[in-house]
Amino acid sequence: MKRAFEFLIERAIFLSGIASIIFVVLIFFFLLKEGLALFQTESLTGFLFGKNWYPISDPPRFGILPLFLGSLLVTLGAIVIAVPLGLASAIYVAEVAPPKLRDILKSGIELLAAFPSIVLGFIGIVTLAPFLKSVFHLSSGLTALAGSIMLAFMAMPTIVSIIEDAIVSVPKNYREGSLALGATHWQTIYRVVLPAASSGILAAVMLGIGRVIGETMAVLMITGNAAVLPTSILQPVRTLTATIAAEMGEAVSGSEHYYALFAIGIVLFIISFVINLLADLFLHRKAAR
């Protein structure tokens, strides 16, 4: 009786263990099957490098270059904003802030991570977009820059907490060695602590990018949603993720448009996969030390 019970438990655990793997594999194949179907009618280069995304015109055009560049622009903008800011606040939290303030700041950062991105996007539309519009004298504030700023906010918690961890785990004896040579606290930070934490910092940046690239709702709301080749960060753009979210509802199942959206999904999957792989490499290099 007892034996049978244990047998059942073991099986149940085993099944739930492999279930996640099975699901991932199924999703992956589904994505591949639906996405690759596009290439029966559309060429790969036309898809990747085509300058026009007109999915419902006649004939339809499925060039994702504008979307890809839109994603790239918004992401790069977000990284340019989030990394220096995140690095600075991680240094402040880890090295400078008095212990009590440190705890408050850390919970504040966690709280920021807890905001649903749709809420941030919504706040962005009503505050950030009008602000950008008046500062830069634009016809609309819904631009790539607005998306970058929103995404920077979303990436910050990840970036700050991973960098902070990396800084705190730098061995104490490096600091002591540096201070004992007459270096100041600040010199110690940037000459020894940051280089020692560098792989953690790179991993933080990678994971921050991962978070930003996969983000959909906020950018859908705030980037202005124009699938044109971007020339400036003050222009409306459309990202890969936002395109899927915006068009999936209207694409007829089994149509070319539908397949094209899945093909975009494959592109996103590859990008995220590579970024996660890189982040993992950096983190492991650190662990190996």
Next chain:
Amino acid sequence: MIIKTNKLNLWYGAFQALIDVDLAIERNRITALIGPSGCGKSTLLRVFNRMNDLIEGVRMSGSVNFEGKEILDHEIDLITLRKRIGMVFQRPNPFPLSVFENVVYGLRVHGEKNKQVLAEAAEKSLSAVLLFDELKDKLSMNALGLSLEQQQRLCIARLLSVTPEVLLMDEPCSALDPFATMKIEELMIELKKQYTIVIVTHNMQQAARISDDCGYLLLGELVEFADTKKIFTTPADKRTEDYITGRFG
């Protein structure tokens, strides 16, 4: 005499770790501090370059005179003090940088930018610790790839490049094997011609081998401080005798 303490007391919060310590460290000699674990050796050593400042809740009283300057003075310039009184730690702690960057680290933080000067200082300091020939073709390799003995030598070289007067060494050989220990001891004897060395050691044979003066600490008190020969042959205090004959600790 280069460093002299007078009624030095130190508390970690409510715990008193040093009690009325009076000692005088002579120039160009090796002074050893011995005593059982937790008696305050490291604490005393870290008073001299004010490393205890990093620990919260440390209070000190009394005086520590270094070449006419009061070390315990709140106004003292810690950067200059730590340049003049350098420290080698128990575990070799080269920075995760290249060998060269490790050696010139002190010079860099004190503002030296001239490549020529840096290169010469690196060669001179590495030669002083007998590491230059070994490493002259590997100056750009990461210092963490060196053997422990090489790392400890490198840490000493890193110190010498800022031309200190006093070298504080907290159990510098405890992470090393006997052979490497012997090499470092030879190096210390060589270095004392130019520098004043204060070494904390758990190893009584080591103290007897290399030191000129020796102090025995017990529960925060400096029980006895004298010429090393005297401490190891005719100690004045019964407690010292118990310790060095192995009846204690």
